[in-house]
Amino acid sequence: MKYRNLCGEKVSVLGFGAMRLPTKGDESKNIDKKKSEEMLDYALKHGVNYIDTAYPYHGGESENFVGEYLKKKNLRKDIFLATKLPMWKVKEKGDADKIFKEQLEKLKTNYFDFYLLHALGKKSWKKVEEFEILQFCEEQIKAGKIKHFGFSFHDKYAIFKKIIDEYDKWEFCQIQYNYMDVDMQAGRKGLDYAADKGLDVIVMEPLRGGQLCKEPPSEIKNLWQKFPRELSYPDAALQWVWNHKEVQLVLSGMSTLQHVKENIISAEKAKIGSLTAKELKIFAEIRKEFLSRRPFGCTSCKYCEPCPEDVAISRILGFYENYKIYDDLERNQKFYNNFIKAENKADNCVECGKCEEKCPQGINIMKWLEKAHNKLYKKSLEK
Numbered sequence: 001m002k003y004r005n006l007c008g009e010k011v012s013v014l015g016f017g018a019m020r021l022p023t024k025g026d027e028s029k030n031i032d033k034k035k036s037e038e039m040l041d042y043a044l045k046h047g048v049n050y051i052d053t054a055y056p057y058h059g060g061e062s063e064n065f066v067g068e069y070l071k072k073k074n075l076r077k078d079i080f081l082a083t084k085l086p087m088w089k090v091k092e093k094g095d096a097d098k099i100f101k102e103q104l105e106k107l108k109t110n111y112f113d114f115y116l117l118h119a120l121g122k123k124s125w126k127k128v129e130e131f132e133i134l135q136f137c138e139e140q141i142k143a144g145k146i147k148h149f150g151f152s153f154h155d156k157y158a159i160f161k162k163i164i165d166e167y168d169k170w171e172f173c174q175i176q177y178n179y180m181d182v183d184m185q186a187g188r189k190g191l192d193y194a195a196d197k198g199l200d201v202i203v204m205e206p207l208r209g210g211q212l213c214k215e216p217p218s219e220i221k222n223l224w225q226k227f228p229r230e231l232s233y234p235d236a237a238l239q240w241v242w243n244h245k246e247v248q249l250v251l252s253g254m255s256t257l258q259h260v261k262e263n264i265i266s267a268e269k270a271k272i273g274s275l276t277a278k279e280l281k282i283f284a285e286i287r288k289e290f291l292s293r294r295p296f297g298c299t300s301c302k303y304c305e306p307c308p309e310d311v312a313i314s315r316i317l318g319f320y321e322n323y324k325i326y327d328d329l330e331r332n333q334k335f336y337n338n339f340i341k342a343e344n345k346a347d348n349c350v351e352c353g354k355c356e357e358k359c360p361q362g363i364n365i366m367k368w369l370e371k372a373h374n375k376l377y378k379k380s381l382e383k
């Protein structure tokens, strides 16, 4: 295993993300403990020393499972444990304290090595201020219950910058980053900005939830054939991330023992600057080719929002474009039905046309929303 320095700790370049553990049946809460334990046993035996969980993973059961596992194997002191405060659950002062205590209990520990404010964005950052969450976390740091403090992020670069600029005690951040998402969310600009400001960076979704592991369409396969080395699709995607000197840790949410084994082989090769200029150029060509499959090219600028009927326009269009780009209907149906509430779905559109007037890309939003709903809506998946 290779290690990098994350907030002064010697952390394996590959972290174990406990958000896609194997389950018994379709129910996310029903973690297959035997298989999951085998995966963790293998990962830890091969040098992985970082486990990342969070309050909502597996309907709350991920934290329970990880806590039980570490206790049973007496491994708490041997690994770095990370979990996150679900900001969307914080509705009043005092909620953070309740959740934090519950997390300590579930994870059967009295401290977290890495504690993150989960999925910060424009709205949740306001709540952080309103409910004095930073002060609360500083108290936990003083009490030794949080060793390192940071945030994970899923919004636009400008918000990312604001969050970094408005608090000078962040030690690290966690961003979605892969060879397709250089201009999405925090993106390359965010990675550079965080590093410039002295924050260490953890990367999540290096394989875009598995989308970069799949057999790609033939045009993209042709580009891969120009790649000078034989790398599997996931290996190539991971090496692309580890190639960055600004990245300290890459998290992968593994679902089978085979995934763990393959990712560990990849991690053993992880190296800053390992990719040649020619190889990087091929990645850029692949990105361009993937993006050319977008049906309308929404930039997620959100100028079309808010919609008077509360339709979640940019997120819905994003799911639809991802379905087309990666030919991945299942994942995007799941996202549309699980993450977009009924009152924000596309069928609430009354075709007032206000969004289209504001879209700088001239997208026929009403038409695409209708198409998106028809393709992605599946009653049986709705939560």
Ligand code: SF4
Binding pocket: 306, 307, 308, 309, 310, 311, 313, 348, 349, 350, 351, 352, 353, 354, 355, 356, 365, 366, 369
């Ligand atoms: S056209 Fe539909 S989505 Fe657009 S602003 Fe009007 S109601 Fe909202």
Ligand code: SF4
Binding pocket: 297, 298, 299, 300, 301, 302, 303, 304, 305, 313, 314, 317, 358, 359, 360, 361, 362, 363, 365
């Ligand atoms: S304004 Fe246009 S490009 Fe921007 S998020 Fe809305 S649909 Fe996408």
